[in-house]
Amino acid sequence: MPGRKKKGSKMRELTLDECKNQCPDFIFDCKSSAELTPLERIIGQDRAVQAMQYGLRIKDSGFNVFIAGEPGTGRKTSVVDFIKELSKDRPVPPDYCYVNNFQDSSRPKCIALPAGTGKDLRKEMDQFAAGLIKALQTAFESDEYNKQREKIIKEIESERSNILLDANKMAQKAGFQLQPTPMGLSAIPMTEGRVLTAEELAGLPPVLQKEIDMKRLEVEGNVRTYLRPLRDLNHKAEDLFLKLNRETADLAMDPLLERARDKFKGIAAVIQYLKDVEEDVLNNLGALLLPPQPGQVPGPVLDPTRGYRVNLIVDNTEMKGAPAEVEMNPTHNHLFGFTEKEVRFGALYTDYTMIRAGSAHKANGGFLVIEAERLLADPFAYQALKQTIMSKKLAIEDPATRFDLIVTKSLRPEPIPFDCKIVLLGSPQIYDLLFRLDQEFRELFKVKGDFDTTMERTDENLRNYASFVCTLCTKEGLLHLEPPALAAVIDHSSRLAEDKFKLSTHFAAVADLIREANFYALEDKSQTIKKEHIMKQLEAKEYRSNMIKExxxxxxxxxxxxxxxxxxxxxxxxxxxxxxxxxxxxxxxxxxxxxxxxxxxxxxxxxxxxxxxxxxxxxxxxxxxxxxxxxxxxxxxxxxxxxxxxxxxxxxxxxxxxxxxxxxxxxxxxxxxxxxxxxxxxxxxxxxxxxxxxxxxxxxxxxxxxxxxxxxxxxxxxxxxxxxxxxxxxxxxxxxxxxxxxxxxxxxxxxxxxxxxxxxxxxxxxxxxxxxxxxxxxxxxxxxxxxxxxxxxxxxxx
The missing domain is CATH 3.30.230.10 (Ribosomal Protein S5; domain 2)
Known part of the structure; x- marks a missing residue:
C-alpha cells in the first residue's frame, strides 16, 4: 500500500479543536439558566429589525413590509412582538358598525364611532327596537289620541253633512232626493214629499218619464259640483289623520331616542341615522301596528323592527392602542369579511345584520400580519388585498358572484376607509417570485426585511442565546438548564448553522430540543436539565429517523x-x-x-x-x-x-x-x-x-x-x-x-x-x-x- 505524506510535507491533518468549536461551560456565570436575565429583544436579526422599524413607522403609501426568512427562525414571533410594542403608542382606531339604508336596503351604510361607543349605540337601538311597538300601541290606544281622532272625525263629518245638505236642497228644489250608491250620489224623483217607487215611476206616462229622466240628468250634473269638495274633504281627513298619527308616533318615539341623541349629538352620521330611523317609523306605522294575521308564520324575517338594529362589526372597547392582528388562515372571507345567508321559506335571505367583519377590519388603524404562502393559495384574497391597499377602502364582497351566470341582487355594504400596515411573512423564494412577476407588489411592498438563518458566535450572542433559553423555560414552565447543558445547546446550534463560528437562528428547532430534553429530565426526576438530557434527546431524535440509514x-x-x-x-x-x-x-x-x-x-x-x-x-x-x-x-x-x-x-x-x-x-x-x-x-x-x-x-x-x-x-x-x-x-x-x-x-x-x-x-x-x-x-x-x-x-x- 502506498505510504502517507510524511511529517514535514505541506499536507496536514486537522487538530481536535479544528473539528469542533466546543463551547466552554464557564462562559455562563450561573448555576442554571434561571439566574439569567430573560431576553426582551430580537437577537441576530439586526437587518430585519431595522427594516421593520423603518417600514412600520413611515406613513407614506406603499411602504408595507415583506419579511423574508425561513420558517422556524422566529420571524413571526419577532414581528408580532415588535408590532405589539409599537402599537402601544398608537391611537385606538374607531368602532365601525353597519346600519340600514332606508333608501336602498342593498347598500347598508357604515358609521364610524369613537372607540368603545359602538356598543352604546347598538344597545340604544336594541332598546329602541324592543320598546318601539309597545310604545306605539300605547300611544295609539291612549284617550288623548282617541279624543283627537274623534275631534277630526266630527269636524270632517260636520263639513261633509253641510255639503250634502246643500246638495239635497238643490235636488229637492228640482223634485229629487239624493241617495248614496256605490257609484256616488243618485237623484231619485219625489212627489208630494216622498220618493217615487220603481213601480210608481214605471206607471207614469212615457212623456212624463222622459221629462223626469231629463231633470234627473240635470240634477246629477249639478251634484258633481258638490263631489269635488267631498273629495277635498277626504284628502283633508287623510292629512289630518296622518299628521295626528305622525305627531303621536313622534311623541312615542322621542323618549326612546332621546338618550341616543344626547350621547351622540356631536357625531353627524349618528344624528342623521336617527332622523332616518324616525322617518322610516313614521312611513311604516301601518306595518308596525298591524297585528299578526291568522296562519302567519312567525320568524325574524317578519320582525318589523329588525331594520332599526345596529350591526357592530368592529368593537375596540378593550383596545389599549392600535390593533395588531395575525391572520393564520388568510382566505378572502377571513381577511375581508362576508355576508351570511340563511334559507327562509325556500330562498336565501340576507340583510345588513348578517354582515361579518374580517381580520382586515379588526386590524384597521394598526397592523396586520399575513403568511404570504397561505395568502397566495387564495388568489381572490391576494388580489383583494392589493386592491384594498391601493384604494384605501375596505369593501365586503362575495367573490363567488364573479362566477354567477345570472346576475342577482346582493348586498353591497358601504366601504370603510382603510389605513393599516400590512406585514407579509414568506420565504425569499416567494418574495423573488412576486417581485419579478407582479408590478403592483413592488409598488405596495417597498420594504423588505431579511431574516438571517445564522448569526455570529460572539460571546455577547452566546449570552443572548442563553437568555433566550431562560425566557423559553420561564414562559413555558420548563426546567432550567445547567451551564454544560447550555454549552451543548450552543454547540448543537452551531451544527445546525453548519458553521463553527456561527449560531443558528432556527429558534423553533432549538426550542424543541429543550422541550424534549425537559421530558427526559422530568423522567429522571432531575431539578434541572443537564447535558446528558440534551445528548439523550439528540440521540433519541436521530434514532426515530435513521432507519433508512441503518x-x-x-x-x-x-x-x-x-x-x-x-x-x-x-x-x-x-x-x-x-x-x-x-x-x-x-x-x-x-x-x-x-x-x-x-x-x-x-x-x-x-x-x-x-x-x-x-x-x-x-x-x-x-x-x-x-x-x-x-x-x-x-x-x-x-x-x-x-x-x-x-x-x-x-x-x-x-x-x-x-x-x-x-x-x-x-x-x-x-x-x-x-x-x-x-x-x-x-x-x-x-x-x-x-x-x-x-x-x-x-x-x-x-x-x-x-x-x-x-x-x-x-x-x-x-x-x-x-x-x-x-x-x-x-x-x-x-x-x-x-x-x-x-x-x-x-x-x-x-x-x-x-x-x-x-x-x-x-x-x-x-x-x-x-x-x-x-x-x-x-x-x-x-x-x-x-x-x-x-x-x-x-x-x-x-
Whole structure:
C-alpha cells in the first residue's frame, strides 16, 4: 500500500479543536439558566429589525413590509412582538358598525364611532327596537289620541253633512232626493214629499218619464259640483289623520331616542341615522301596528323592527392602542369579511345584520400580519388585498358572484376607509417570485426585511442565546438548564448553522430540543436539565429517523453495497454523499470508478448517458474536461475516452460535490497509481484544480466514520474535505474521540495536487517551463499515458 505524506510535507491533518468549536461551560456565570436575565429583544436579526422599524413607522403609501426568512427562525414571533410594542403608542382606531339604508336596503351604510361607543349605540337601538311597538300601541290606544281622532272625525263629518245638505236642497228644489250608491250620489224623483217607487215611476206616462229622466240628468250634473269638495274633504281627513298619527308616533318615539341623541349629538352620521330611523317609523306605522294575521308564520324575517338594529362589526372597547392582528388562515372571507345567508321559506335571505367583519377590519388603524404562502393559495384574497391597499377602502364582497351566470341582487355594504400596515411573512423564494412577476407588489411592498438563518458566535450572542433559553423555560414552565447543558445547546446550534463560528437562528428547532430534553429530565426526576438530557434527546431524535440509514449501513456491512475501507485500487475512490429523509440528513460512502482508454470522446458521465444525473452533476463532470485540457492538452489534443460512474446508484445523482472525487479517479486510472481505499473524499473542483466547499460536510464525515467503526478502526482511515469546509465542522463526540486517539483522520485539501498526493502517496508534480512534469510524479505518469494514447490513435488505421 502506498505510504502517507510524511511529517514535514505541506499536507496536514486537522487538530481536535479544528473539528469542533466546543463551547466552554464557564462562559455562563450561573448555576442554571434561571439566574439569567430573560431576553426582551430580537437577537441576530439586526437587518430585519431595522427594516421593520423603518417600514412600520413611515406613513407614506406603499411602504408595507415583506419579511423574508425561513420558517422556524422566529420571524413571526419577532414581528408580532415588535408590532405589539409599537402599537402601544398608537391611537385606538374607531368602532365601525353597519346600519340600514332606508333608501336602498342593498347598500347598508357604515358609521364610524369613537372607540368603545359602538356598543352604546347598538344597545340604544336594541332598546329602541324592543320598546318601539309597545310604545306605539300605547300611544295609539291612549284617550288623548282617541279624543283627537274623534275631534277630526266630527269636524270632517260636520263639513261633509253641510255639503250634502246643500246638495239635497238643490235636488229637492228640482223634485229629487239624493241617495248614496256605490257609484256616488243618485237623484231619485219625489212627489208630494216622498220618493217615487220603481213601480210608481214605471206607471207614469212615457212623456212624463222622459221629462223626469231629463231633470234627473240635470240634477246629477249639478251634484258633481258638490263631489269635488267631498273629495277635498277626504284628502283633508287623510292629512289630518296622518299628521295626528305622525305627531303621536313622534311623541312615542322621542323618549326612546332621546338618550341616543344626547350621547351622540356631536357625531353627524349618528344624528342623521336617527332622523332616518324616525322617518322610516313614521312611513311604516301601518306595518308596525298591524297585528299578526291568522296562519302567519312567525320568524325574524317578519320582525318589523329588525331594520332599526345596529350591526357592530368592529368593537375596540378593550383596545389599549392600535390593533395588531395575525391572520393564520388568510382566505378572502377571513381577511375581508362576508355576508351570511340563511334559507327562509325556500330562498336565501340576507340583510345588513348578517354582515361579518374580517381580520382586515379588526386590524384597521394598526397592523396586520399575513403568511404570504397561505395568502397566495387564495388568489381572490391576494388580489383583494392589493386592491384594498391601493384604494384605501375596505369593501365586503362575495367573490363567488364573479362566477354567477345570472346576475342577482346582493348586498353591497358601504366601504370603510382603510389605513393599516400590512406585514407579509414568506420565504425569499416567494418574495423573488412576486417581485419579478407582479408590478403592483413592488409598488405596495417597498420594504423588505431579511431574516438571517445564522448569526455570529460572539460571546455577547452566546449570552443572548442563553437568555433566550431562560425566557423559553420561564414562559413555558420548563426546567432550567445547567451551564454544560447550555454549552451543548450552543454547540448543537452551531451544527445546525453548519458553521463553527456561527449560531443558528432556527429558534423553533432549538426550542424543541429543550422541550424534549425537559421530558427526559422530568423522567429522571432531575431539578434541572443537564447535558446528558440534551445528548439523550439528540440521540433519541436521530434514532426515530435513521432507519433508512441503518438499513444502508447493514447492506454495506454484509457486502450488498460494495465499499472498501482498506487496500488500494487504481481508478476507484470512495465518494461521500448526503441523503435527506424528511428532517433527517445522513451521509454514506459511495464507490466511484473511472476507466480510461484510447478515443476522442473525452470524459463521459455514465450517469448522464443513463439519464440519471441532474444538471449540477453534469456541469461538474464537464469541468473535469476543462481541468484535463488545461493540465495535459497544451501541446496536443487529448486522445481520451474516460468513463465515470457512481457504482450501485439507482435513484439518480445530482450535485457537484463529488467532482474532485471523480477527477482523482481519472488521474489514478491514467497514472495507474492505486488510491488508498481507507480514505473517503468530498469536494467540488474548478477548472484551475482548486477544491471548493460543499454542503453537509459533518454528515459526510460521520457517515464514513460509522462504516469504518463498524468494520473496525485501523488508524489509517479518514476523509479528505475541502479546506474551505473546515470552518463548517462540528463533529459528534465519538468522531472527536477517534481523532484524539489517532484512529481517524481528516485532511483539509486546497487543490487537486494536495489530494492526489494524500490518496496515492506519490508527489503530484509541478510543470516546468517546457510543459513537462518530473519523473515519478502523478502528473508525469498521467501525461505519459496520454501521450501513448495520442500516438496509438495517430497510428491506428481502421
Amino acid at each position: 438499513k444502508i449501513g447493514e447492506m454495506i456491512q454484509n457486502g450488498t453495497i460494495l465499499i472498501d475501507t482498506d487496500g488500494a485500487v487504481a481508478g476507484q475512490v470512495n465518494g461521500l454523499a448526503v441523503y435527506q429523509t424528511g428532517d433527517y440528513a445522513f451521509g454514506r460512502p459511495s464507490r466511484i470508478t473511472a476507466s480510461v482508454g484510447i478515443g476522442r470522446d473525452g470524459v463521459v458521465d455514465i450517469e448522464r448517458q443513463a439519464q440519471m444525473s441532474g444538471p449540477t452533476h453534469t456541469k461538474g463532470v464537464l469541468i473535469l474536461a476543462g481541468y484535463l485540457n488545461r493540465k495535459y492538452a497544451q501541446g496536443r489534443p487529448l486522445s481520451l475516452n474516460a468513463r465515470l460512474v457512481f457504482e450501485q446508484s439507482y435513484s439518480g445523482v445530482d450535485g457537484d460535490s463529488a467532482s474532485s472525487t471523480e477527477l482523482y479517479g481519472i488521474l489514478s486510472a491514467l497514472s495507474d497509481l492505486p488510491i488508498d481505499q481507507s480514505l473517503a473524499v468530498t469536494g467540488s473542483v474548478n477548472q484551475m484544480g482548486h477544491v471548493q466547499a460543499i454542503g453537509g460536510v459533518n454528515q459526510k464525515v460521520e457517515g464514513y466514520f460509522e462504516v469504518c467503526k463498524t468494520r473496525g478502526l485501523t488508524g489509517k482511515q479518514g476523509c479528505l474535505i475541502p479546506e474551505s469546509n473546515v470552518r463548517h465542522l462540528m463533529l459528534k463526540d465519538e468522531v472527536l474521540d477517534a481523532i484524539k486517539a489517532g484512529k481517524f483522520h481528516i485532511y483539509p485539501i486546497a487543490d487537486i495536487d494536495e489530494g492526489i498526493e494524500v490518496l496515492t502517496g506519490v508527489p503530484a508534480g509541478e510543470q516546468d517551463k517546457n510543459g513537462t512534469y518530473p519523473e515519478g510524479t502523478v502528473h508525469r505518469k498521467a501525461q505519459d499515458r496520454l501521450n501513448q494514447m495520442a500516438e496509438a490513435i495517430k497510428e491506428y488505421r481502421p
